[in-house]
Amino acid sequence: MHKTGSLNPLGLNTNSIKVPFKPYFLFKDIIGIIILFITLIFLIIFYPYLLGDPDNFIPANPLITPIHIQPEWYFLFAYAILRSIPNKLGGVIALLISISILLFIPLNNFRKLLRIKFFPLNKLLFWTLLFSIIILTWIGINPVEIPYILIGSIFTIIYFLIYITNPILFYFWEKNLN
Numbered sequence: 001m002h003k004t005g006s007l008n009p010l011g012l013n014t015n016s017i018k019v020p021f022k023p024y025f026l027f028k029d030i031i032g033i034i035i036l037f038i039t040l041i042f043l044i045i046f047y048p049y050l051l052g053d054p055d056n057f058i059p060a061n062p063l064i065t066p067i068h069i070q071p072e073w074y075f076l077f078a079y080a081i082l083r084s085i086p087n088k089l090g091g092v093i094a095l096l097i098s099i100s101i102l103l104f105i106p107l108n109n110f111r112k113l114l115r116i117k118f119f120p121l122n123k124l125l126f127w128t129l130l131f132s133i134i135i136l137t138w139i140g141i142n143p144v145e146i147p148y149i150l151i152g153s154i155f156t157i158i159y160f161l162i163y164i165t166n167p168i169l170f171y172f173w174e175k176n177l178n
Contacts, residue, residue, distance in 0.1 A: 068143060075099075076140030077133050081159065083144055084152035094156070101163050108167060121169050129162045 019025075043050065055066070071079050078098045085091035132155045139152040 070140060073137065077136035077159075078140075080136040080140035080152045081156045083140070084149065084156045094160075098159065119170065119173050121173070122166060125162050125166055125169065128158065132158045132162070 070076065078095050081098045082091045082095040085094050135155045136152065136159065139148050139155070142148045
């Protein structure tokens with residue numbers, strides 16, 4: 001980024017349009033952080049239970065298991081993947097792989113072109129991935145019943161196929177560009 005600048009899809013040297021960081025971006029970031037902290041402090045002081053789950057206010061009963069136990073919203077897609085595989089060990093392995101894939105995505109960037117703008121099929125894969133994560137999150141909220149099990153299985157397969165086909169498409173697309 002120091003050589004070519006940000007938002008530079010071709011990777012060319014563009015010294016004429018660079019803007020200094022110190023007065024412009026620093027002030028913008030400080031204002032954004034101040035607005036974020038003011039919003040969070042307002043939320044904490046005046047509405048502390050607004051984002052909480054209503055089930056947290058039910059007194060605990062050690063004799064009754066809750067009907068529907070689910071994780072927080074950011075792990076619901078992985079929970080849906082866990083529930084969609086009937087084998088227990090296979091479900092746990094798929095859960096771990098679905099989360100660990102997200103950790104290894106930045107290490108997968110060996111492209112010559114920097115932006116996804118030049119890869120039209122990968123745009124489609126990106127939106128398909130986003131849609132599948134949203135659907136899997138929705139499936140994680142719903143109970144384990146017949147239509148949700150089938151939809152969760154289909155979108156689990158789509159989720160993993162995207163991560164398999166994405167590097168292959170990048171390879172063939174760059175091969176055709178050369």
